[in-house]
Amino acid sequence: MRANINKERSTILYCTNSLLCHNFSFLCCAPNILSILNIMSIAADKPLNDHRRTHPMDAPLSSRRDHRSSSRSRSRSRNRDHRGQQGRRRSTDRSREESHRDRGHYGPSKREDRGHDDRYERRRDGMSDFHRGIRDDREFHGDRRHHAIRAPPAAGPSHLPVKHSYRINFSAPTDDKLVDVKEDPRGSDPTRRITQKAKRNGNGRNTESFDPSETLVRPDLRVWVGSKDKKEFDKKLKHDDVVIIPELFGPESDWSTYYTLVSEMTALQAQNPSSEWISWHEGAHLISKKPEGSPTFEKIVDRLCEYFKIQKSSIGTRFNWYRDSSDWKPFHHDSAAFNPQRARTQNITVGVSFGACRELAFIRAVPQQTGDKVKVYFPQTNNGVFSFGRDVNILWKHGVNALPEEDQDGKGRISIIIWGLADGVVEEEGSPRLLGSDGQGPHARREDGRGGHARNRRR
Secondary structure (H helix, E strand, C coil): CHHHHHHHHHHHHHHHHHHHHHCHHHHHHHHHHHHHHHHHHHHCCCCCCHHHHCCHHHCCHHHHHHHHHHHHHHHHHHHHHHHHHHHHHHHHHHHHHHHHHHCCCCCCCHHHHCCCCHHHHHHHHCCCHHHHHHHHHHHHCCCCCCCCCCCCCCCCCCCCCCCCCCCCCCCCCCCCCCCCCCCCCCCCCHHHCCCHHHHHHCCECCECCCCHHHHCCCCCCEEEECCCCCCCCCCCCECCEEEEECCCCCCCCCCHHHHHHHHHHHHHHHHCHHHCCEEECCCCEEEECCCCCCHHHHHHHHHHHHHHCECHHHCEEEEEEECCCCCCEEEECCHHHCCHHHHCCCCEEEEEEEECCEEEEEEECCCCCCCCCCEEEEEECCCEEEEEEHHHHHHEEEEECCCCHHHCCCCCEEEEEEEECECCCECCCCCCCCCCCCCCCCCCCCCCCCCCCCCCCCC
16 A cells, blocks of 8 residues: 555655746645645655644645644744743843852952953954844943953053062061060061951952962052252152152243243344244144254253263254144154164153143053043143153053143243153163054055154154
8 A cells, every 4th residue: 555655645746846947836736736746745654844744734624723823822922931941041141140249349350450451352252243243242241141342452561471479578677766666466477467357368459469479560650749949859769750840940820931932042043044944744833953042042051961870872852833822732642662773772752831730641551441542731831841651651641631621821831842851761671662562553664665664744
């Protein structure tokens, strides 16, 4: 009987193929033919097609209602399973958050905070661009279903990694002027002052770390305030330092030096055309390349070299005039950040401000993970002085902020800049490399000879 059924089945398949090739209208009766084939397959104990056999169109009319009912039941079951998975996921996330909170962790782990996270790269490598964009969008908008994944740090200048260890100098002398002071309640051994709980947890709810070695890392920028009453800056100067000395050249309210400089430059330009004002930095402000004939200018340069112990033979100078309150200075690096020849003779930038108060602004060369850049502003008052070190010049760009309309009063400002080699600057491990020295970025030397090592590169 099975042989006969298979023979009839082959005959019907042949007829079906012929009708499909010659008459498209056969599709109207296709369900009936398929039902016959399924019945024959059941009889032969050899299903033709499991998927089609369970399709509602292949079932008798009386059973289609049961099929629809079972489909709705399966759909409800899938929805319940999906909701259960979501609930379990949220429960797991809450448990994880509570566990982190109990241990004093908020946000990414300490390992992720310290730099590049390899797990992040491995996880993202298997994503398509589309799904990677979805993941990034969820992280940006704070999707609760995923813990935030810290993006890898942006490429750019930074301190080189240095491993630090904290040790106590037991030979350091005690303060003889402390008399009749009670004993330290933490004990006489400084190594036992931090509690075991803090050492075990590593950090706290509002504490970054209880490990003192993590405070020994170099800063991106350190700020000193110098004294106008001293002949020299008497602190240890480092390449990460910014020094501010208010009123080194007189009271803030005394504008006599500003007007004296303008008057002397006007007289000098009448005698020497090379001292004329030149539009600089694409028209942002004015400079004079030959201000050496001004007596006040030369005295200012001598005093700045004395205060910061700069070798006079190494210096370069710049006379900037912000003629009115609409002038400004775009963010930039001084050329010693990318020019090896100048870097050998320049490890400090010093400037003095006369006239209207303007903001000396620093912007971090490497953006944050959000794409924004860290900005630090130092108001520069009349007769005040500032300086910043070699590594500040590499890690940060600097400029003079433009004034908003309501603050523009028409008053101008003169800044006299010195680049030179200061004596006694402390060298530290982990200093950043010169810009472009790795062959990357806009300061790298190009095939046409331009770039970081070009001789005539504009400051």
